[in-house]
Amino acid sequence: MSVNTQVKIKLPDGSERTLDQGKTGADLAKEISEGLFRKAVGLSINGELSDLYTPLTDGMEVKILTADDPQSIELLRHSTAHVMAQAVQKLFPQAKIAIGPTIENGFYYDFEIKDHSLSTEDLANIEAEMKKIAEAKQRLVRYNIQDVDKQLNEFESQGEKFKAELLREHRDHNPTLYLMQDKDGNTIWNDLCRGPHLPSTGLIKAFKLLKVSGSYWRGDEHKEQLQRIYATAFWTKKDLEDYLHKLEEAEKRDHRKLAKQLDLFSTHEEVGPGLIFWHPNLATVRDCIENYWRSEHRRRGYQFVYTPHIASEHLYEISGHLENYKENMYSPMDIDGQAYRAKPMNCPGHIMIYKSKLRSYRDLPIRMAELGTVYRYERSGVLHGMLRVRGFTQDDSHIFCTPEQLEGEISGILDLIDALMTTFGYKYKAYLATKPAQAMGTDEEWEMATGALERAMQKRGMDYEVDEGGGAFYAPKIDVKLFDAIGREWQGPTVQVDLNLPERFDVNYVGEDGNKHHTVMVHRAVLGSMERFCGGLIEHYAGAFPLWLAPTQVAVIPISDRHQEHARKTAKALTDLDMRVHLDERSETINYRIREAQMQQTPYMVVIGDKEVEGDAVAVRHRRQGDLGSMKLVDFVEKMKAEVEKKEYV
C-alpha cells in the first residue's frame, strides 16, 4: 500500500493547505493561527459537524468551528449532556443511562434510577457536580470500538442494558465510545455515542437544568419507564440568562395565566377536565373572529351549514372512524336501543348534506363550511389549558369538486389562509406531506392529489418544504406552521385531499358524459379549533387584543361627579355606534382607574373633565401611545372606526 505522506485540505475561503498525513483539525487550526486554535471547538468537514481532533484526509473541505459558528452550539449541548450523565451516575451509582440527544434550545438525558425519583431538589446537586466536571477540564476522546462483543460484555456487566441494546443494533456501523479523561489521561467515564463532541469539558461554562419528567425507553409506554432531565447550555452566561429571560417572558404570556387576569375562560372540576367555559370577554373576541371568518368565507363562495352533535354509530361505521379513530371517540350512548356517538369529526355530516340529492358537475365546486363542535377523547395527561381539550369547535370546511377543479380550489384555500393569517399577524411556513408507506389508494390518485397541492403552492410562489411520507394514510396534505410575536411555532392551517371518504360514502356527481364519478373531497381548517386558536392568540398578543377584537374597546372615565352626565352620554353614543364601552364612574382617582384600564389592556381610555364637557370632546389615551390629547367625539369615533376596519394592531 502506497502511503501519501501529505494530504490536501480545502478551506472555506477556497484556499488549499497541505498537511502531513495523520494531522488533525486541531493541528490545522494551530497552523493557521494560535488564536484560532485556542478558540476552536470543532470542525465542519464537508459540511458535517465533526470533532476538532478528527484526522484529516486528502480532499476534505474543512472549516474550523468556534463558538461564533451557529452550528457549534450543538457540540456544546451534546457534550454537556454527557457531563450531566456522568454527574448523575456519580450521585446515583445505580443509575443506568439511556440516551441524551440535543433538542431545540437544549438537550435531555434519560435515566433509569431504581429506588430514587428525581425531583427538582436533585437538580441543584447535579448541577454542582457538573460544574466540577467542567472545571476539571476533562478531555472527550473518540474511541472506535474494535471488539464489539467485549464492549457488550462490559456494558452488560455494568448493567447498562440500554447501551448494550444500542450497541447491538449499531455493531455494523463503526460504533464509537467517547471517553472522558482527566488531565493524566485516565478514563473516568465513557458513553456509547456517535458524537461529535467538544475537545474538553473546560469549554462548558453556562448551563442550567430545567426540569425533570418521565419518559419511556424508546418512547414506548410498554417499555421501561425512565426519568428524563431537560437542560440547556450556552457558550456564555449572558446567552443563558437571555434565554432564561425569554422563557420568563413566554410564561407571562401563558394563556392560562392571562385568562385569570383578564377574565377570559375557566374550567371546572365539577364539569370535567378539558371542557372550556368561555367568559364574556373571550366570547366577545371569539364572536369578532367568527364574524370576520364568516365574511371571508362568504365572499369566497362558501356556504354555511350546521350538523348534529351526536349520530348513530352506523354513520361512523361507514366513515371508518369506528375502525381507525375509535380510541379518540367517546363510548356509545343508548338511544331507543340504538348506539349513538358524540361526533369526533364534521366530515361525515357534511357528506350527508352533499348526498341529500343528486349532484351534477354543474353544481361543483360546493364549499361547505361549519364552525362544528366535536368531542374527542384525549388522555388526561395531555390536556393543556385551551390548547388541548376534549370538546372544541373546528372551523371546518369540505370542498366537493371535480379532479379538474382541484388545483384551483387548493389555490383559493391558500389565498384564504394567507388572508386570515396575515390579519392576525402570524408569519407562516408550509409543508407538503406526501404518501406514507402505509397508504390506501392508487399511485395515480396520490399523484393527482399531491400534484394539485404542489402546483397550487408553486403557482402562488409559496415557500414550502416537502415532508416525504408525512401524509395521512388516506390523504396528502399541506400543513402550515405559524410563528407568533415572539417567534414560537404553532400548529396552523391544514389542507387534505381525501382519497378515502368519497369511496366509503360513494360521494359522486354526474359528469358531462352522463356517468357517475367520484367527487374529489378536500378537508381544510384554517384556524384549527376556536379553542386552540384563541388560546394561541392570547399568547401571541400577550392579552392585548387589537382594537377590532378587544373585549372592551374604550373605558370612559369622568374626572368627578359633575362630569358623570356627560360621561354617560358619551358612553351611550359610543355604544350606539357599536363600540364596546366600559363606563368607570367609581369614586376612585383618575390614576387608579387609568391603571386598571391599562392592566386590562383596554386599547383606549377617554377622560372627561370640564374642558371636554364644554367642547363635546374626549381626552384620549391609548394603552401604548399614552395621552393623545383632547379631540372631538366624532373625530375619535372616526379614528376608532378606521382602526377597526383595518384590523390594525397598534
Added chain:
RNA sequence: GCCCAUGUAGCACAGUGGUAGUGCACCCCCUUGGUAAGGGGGAGGUCACGAGUUCAAAUCUCGUCAUGGGCUCCA
C-alpha cells in the same frame, strides 16, 4: 394512561402537629382627584375531597379528584 410536582379567601402567596395569616381585588365611609395604586374601616376560608394515625391534622399516612411539567398522540 404513565412518571414527578402541586392544591390554603376571587387572585398572588406565607404558615410543617396545638383550633387560620399578608397583599391585591370586593363592600362601606371620607376624599372630587387631569392620565399606571389617595386615606380609613369591614366582610370573606369546614386549608381540593374522603379515610386513617394522634389527646390534637392545613401540617403525618393512604386513596380520589383537579392542576402543572413531561412521555405518546393530535385540532
